[in-house]
Amino acid sequence: MRHLLVFLGIAAFVALAFYVNSARHAERLPHHHQSPDAVRECAACREKERERTLGELRSVAYLEHYIERVINEGSRQNLGFAYGDMPAGMADAKAAPRIAAYVVTLAGLKPTHPEWVKEGHTFYVSNCGGCHGEDGRGVHGTFPDLTRVPMLGIERRIKAAMKR
Ligand code: HEC
Structure with missing residues (x-):
C-alpha cells in the first residue's frame, strides 16, 4: 500500500x-x-x-539617410558611370545632413528638416555641383542625376526587396 x-x-x-x-x-x-x-x-x-x-525604402527619410551615407562613405556601387567611384568625404560629415535636405528638394520632395535647406544649398554648390551639376541633373553617362526618383542605388535595394 x-x-x-x-x-x-x-x-x-x-x-x-x-x-x-x-x-x-x-x-x-x-x-x-x-x-x-x-x-x-x-x-x-x-x-x-x-x-x-x-x-521604408521609398521614404524621404531613407533617401536622406542614403545621401548622407554616400557623402560620408563614398559610392562604390558600380552604377555604370564613366567617372567610376565617388570618393568618401566630398563634404564635411556635419554638413552631410544639410546637403541631403537640399538634395531631396531637387527631386521636388519635402525634406525632414526644411530649415537646413538654405545652408545645404551653399554646401552643395561648392562640394557637389562640380560633378552632379548645379541643378543636380548630373552629366549623362559620367555623373548620376540626383533628381531621379528613386535614385539608382535605392532602386537596386527596392528590386532586391521585391525578389525576397
Ligand atoms: C568628383 C566627382 C563627384 C563629386 C564631387 C560628388 N560626386 Fe556623387 N557621385 C559621383 C559618381 C561618379 C557617382 C557614381 C558612383 C558609383 O557608381 O557608385 C556618384 C554617386 C552619388 C550618389 C548616388 C546616386 C544614385 O543614383 O544612387 C549620390 C546620392 C551622390 N553621388 C551625392 C553626392 C553629393 C551630395 C555630393 C557632394 C557632397 C557628391 N555626390 C559629390 C561623383 C561625384
Whole structure:
C-alpha cells in the first residue's frame, strides 16, 4: 500500500512537470505555428514585412539617410558611370545632413528638416555641383542625376526587396 502511494505520488509529479513545461512552450510559439493554416499565414506575414521594407525604402527619410551615407562613405556601387567611384568625404560629415535636405528638394520632395535647406544649398554648390551639376541633373553617362526618383542605388535595394 505504501509503495503504491509513493508510486502514485511520483507519477503525479511527473505528469504535472510535463504539463507545466508544455504550457510554457505553447506560450513561446508564435500563433501561426500552432494552427493548420501555418503556411498560408506565414506567407501573409512575409508579405506584410516586405510591404513595410518597401515603404521604408521609398521614404524621404531613407533617401536622406542614403545621401548622407554616400557623402560620408563614398559610392562604390558600380552604377555604370564613366567617372567610376565617388570618393568618401566630398563634404564635411556635419554638413552631410544639410546637403541631403537640399538634395531631396531637387527631386521636388519635402525634406525632414526644411530649415537646413538654405545652408545645404551653399554646401552643395561648392562640394557637389562640380560633378552632379548645379541643378543636380548630373552629366549623362559620367555623373548620376540626383533628381531621379528613386535614385539608382535605392532602386537596386527596392528590386532586391521585391525578389525576397
Ligand atoms: C568628383 C566627382 C563627384 C563629386 C564631387 C560628388 N560626386 Fe556623387 N557621385 C559621383 C559618381 C561618379 C557617382 C557614381 C558612383 C558609383 O557608381 O557608385 C556618384 C554617386 C552619388 C550618389 C548616388 C546616386 C544614385 O543614383 O544612387 C549620390 C546620392 C551622390 N553621388 C551625392 C553626392 C553629393 C551630395 C555630393 C557632394 C557632397 C557628391 N555626390 C559629390 C561623383 C561625384
